[in-house]
């Protein structure tokens with residue numbers, strides 16, 4: 001009963017907090033749809049559930065402490081009563097009774113402290129239960145460990161073979177069904193298709209955010225599962241997703257996220273290449289401007305340019321742009337298109353390894369994967 005209340009309470013509190021967190025993170029959408037009362041009501045419902053469970057928990061602790069206090073005080077009272085009776089019959093001296101009383105009170109105080117400690121422990125477990133649940137969680141895909149391909153021998157040939165994939169949270173929906181695809185080195189590959197077709201899923205699988213149950217993905221013949229994920233994500237693959245995430249720190253640090261230890265000059269060079277330098281310089285604090293939580297203080301297009309600058313700084317061997325230019329204006333997109341045109345003309349690479357570098361943004365990128373909608377497919381004129 002206690003255990004149910006403790007776990008239920010922790011879950012309800014976390015549910016109420018996630019409702020509040022979601023509403024605050026999407027405050028503009030809430031405002032735009034005048035949903036403040038509904039969000040408030042939803043939060044209140046969740047808080048009430050947590051309050052009810054908290055009351056059960058509080059009552060449980062109260063009853064336990066009440067009974068234990070009753071028992072302990074009864075113990076002292078029993079000593080006084082029995083001692084008084086024995087004194088009246090002359091069997092016990094007053095001094096002896098006092099000794100008994102002092103000993104009984106010491107026991108009473110010790111056990112009372114344990115009872116208070118028990119109450120505090122229950123409250124602590126309730127508050128920290130969720131934290132411990134997350135601490136105990138083992139990632140299904142380990143974060144590091146495995147083989148790495150030395151840079152000089154990395155060819156970046158990617159192969160998807162007979163991949164079947166469903167998201168763990170929705171196992172009944174087959175997102176990829178016997179999917180095979182060869183992404184040869186030195187190519188600009190556009191993965192285009194209707195919304196929900198599974199384009200971003202292909203990118204997520206290449207980043208090894210999920211493991212496969214059927215089929216295989218290889219880079220230069222090495223199964224993704226044998227490769228070191230930290231090498232893969234940290235050095236080899238650059239991924240800019242549809243909604244790039246920025247952190248509530250300075251623009252400088254947000255771009256430097258692509259390469260820890262990059263100098264300010266390197267960061268600025270990357271920003272210039274990504275077409276972000278101009279608007280960053282117009283901010284009153286320039287590169288030291290602190291972006292709000294999740295980058296709320298910059299526009300969608302500015303966010304994307306900062307994310308592109310971050311990827312440029314990382315200089316990955318395989319670069320995936322998952323509709324990463326969707327929020328750019330026509331002029332900026334034209335510049336990206338020009339780079340892609342250059343690439344698509346010269347994407348058959350021969351000769352020494354050095355000649356194989358794809359020169360988009362001046363990167364040493366071997367393979368460039370562009371995830372796009374059918375509209376963009378026409379714009380870029382690129383096909384699988």
Ligand SMILES: Nc1ncnc2c1ncn2[C@@H]1O[C@H](COP(=O)(O)OP(=O)(O)OP(=O)(O)O)[C@@H](O)[C@H]1O
Nearest residue numbers: 167169170175194195196197198199200201202373
């Ligand atoms: N984390 C997830 N858990 C469960 N299902 C998901 C998850 N992410 C995506 N899906 C589902 O997988 C399918 C493919 O999604 P995906 O994001 O790969 O599509 P997409 O082709 O990139 O679409 P879009 O062009 O709209 O971004 C969709 O039906 C989607 O609902």
